[in-house]
Amino acid sequence: MKYTALYEKHLSLNAKMIEYAGFEMPLQYKGISEEHLAVRHQFGIFDVSHMGEFLIEGKDALPFVNYLITNTILENFEKVTYSLMCDENGFVVDDLLVYPINHEKILLVVNAGNTEKDFDWVVKQTKKFDVKAINASIEYSQIAIQGPQSIDKIKEIIGEDVTDLKFMTYRFVKILGEDVIVSRTGYTGEDGFEVYGPHHIVTHIWDKTIEAGAQPCGLGARDTLRFEANLPLYGHEISETINPIEAGLGFAVKLDKDFIGKEALALYKQDPKRKIVGLELLERNIPRADYEVYHHDEVIGHVTTGYLLPEVETPLALVLIDKLYSELGTLLHVKIRNKLVLGRIRNRKFYDKNYKK
Amino acid sequence: MILEGLRYQESHEWIKVEGNVGLIGISDFAQHTLGSIVFIELPKVGQTLKKGDTFGAVESVKAASDLYMPVSGKVIEINESLEDTPEAINDDAYANWILKVELSNPEELNSLLDSKQYEPFTEE
Numbered sequence: 487m488k489y490t491a492l493y494e495k496h497l498s499l500n501a502k503m504i505e506y507a508g509f510e511m512p513l514q515y516k517g518i519s520e521e522h523l524a525v526r527h528q529f530g531i532f533d534v535s536h537m538g539e540f541l542i543e544g545k546d547a548l549p550f551v552n553y554l555i556t557n558t559i560l561e562n563f564e565k566v567t568y569s570l571m572c573d574e575n576g577f578v579v580d581d582l583l584v585y586p587i588n589h590e591k592i593l594l595v596v597n598a599g600n601t602e603k604d605f606d607w608v609v610k611q612t613k614k615f616d617v618k619a620i621n622a623s624i625e626y627s628q629i630a631i632q633g634p635q636s637i638d639k640i641k642e643i644i645g646e647d648v649t650d651l652k653f654m655t656y657r658f659v660k661i662l663g664e665d666v667i668v669s670r671t672g673y674t675g676e677d678g679f680e681v682y683g684p685h686h687i688v689t690h691i692w693d694k695t696i697e698a699g700a701q702p703c704g705l706g707a708r709d710t711l712r713f714e715a716n717l718p719l720y721g722h723e724i725s726e727t728i729n730p731i732e733a734g735l736g737f738a739v740k741l742d743k744d745f746i747g748k749e750a751l752a753l754y755k756q757d758p759k760r761k762i763v764g765l766e767l768l769e770r771n772i773p774r775a776d777y778e779v780y781h782h783d784e785v786i787g788h789v790t791t792g793y794l795l796p797e798v799e800t801p802l803a804l805v806l807i808d809k810l811y812s813e814l815g816t817l818l819h820v821k822i823r824n825k826l827v828l829g830r831i832r833n834r835k836f837y838d839k840n841y842k843k
Numbered sequence: 844m845i846l847e848g849l850r851y852q853e854s855h856e857w858i859k860v861e862g863n864v865g866l867i868g869i870s871d872f873a874q875h876t877l878g879s880i881v882f883i884e885l886p887k888v889g890q891t892l893k894k895g896d897t898f899g900a901v902e903s904v905k906a907a908s909d910l911y912m913p914v915s916g917k918v919i920e921i922n923e924s925l926e927d928t929p930e931a932i933n934d935d936a937y938a939n940w941i942l943k944v945e946l947s948n949p950e951e952l953n954s955l956l957d958s959k960q961y962e963p964f965t966e967e
Contacts, residue, residue: 513905518903706905796904
């Protein structure tokens, strides 16, 4: 079992701990609903130190990363880019955030559960490039400070005004003599910051954020928040059997450049067979991941994620279904404990995101 | 907290018997483990269920937990107030019964656990 540098903090806050991606992580402190609402209306802090961090270093860093991932990275050393990396068949190896630090150094942030697999994959792709890949995951702690009040509090927390940062940009900030990445990013649909740095500095920032009144939030609320904000989770909306076009992530797939999986995705895009759409149930129940979706007697797909969310009356789901039945308003059933529960296809905008553009 | 005088099963349902009628709910341990309950699926009145059958589910934000019949019988009443306020089970798991059954085989009660026997199943 692996532990983050904040493990003792979680125990002292009476977190309910679970094993996730080989780490002992907080599922919840006060309760998933309470934490979800704290992020929506005040602010919260998440330990996300389990995430993986790779450094790509060398002369070919930029061309290599642009070959590795589906999105395009420009020579803009303030911008954070969301992307996917795919295999030759266009299926998703992982989704990731890319931080270009300079021409010869790029930081990739990947999912905890995929870190080892991803690193093997990345190293395998470096062969034809003048780069080396370094798995720096154990050197970084990472926290996310999310919610409307995080903007008023961030200066008090890190000792520097970074509120000029726009959504999906970052910069280095010196905290206690060390360089720390502060980025205006997150996985909640709310405005906020993510901070990456050495363990003792991030632990210090954790304490300052709690002192400033943030609600500590666990993986439970992290999942309800990202779902409500329509953000994908690896293993659910994207996976080794789901491609980015099906997942509705075409905006992060740039077919005007060369990258691994390009041909397969260009071909798939001409005639997509499946699609992830939003679904609302017309009666009260909870559509959970992997439940089957029916059109009359026929199984046409499954739920990728579903919840009865705090402050939302209607049970909501994301469903991956046959594209033939994906039109808005189509009536479908979700099989819940051997009962077919009626639902209707809706848009995926469950929540209006509050980003600083 | 385990209430004395009730019968339990390992899957954390309790039954309180009065004559030929049993009140069925979930234990305090079960509600605590589950966390805030946001939804409960109830059976239909008149339904006949066998011991071990699934009669519904309780769900928190994160997880669904099936409910199993501790005995066989016919559903004669359901606690409809739980449809609007399932969180009442979090407040008092023993006062808020889920369904009332007419027992078809009272001998099955002998196979259930008493409060002492149930205790080991509530150790985390």
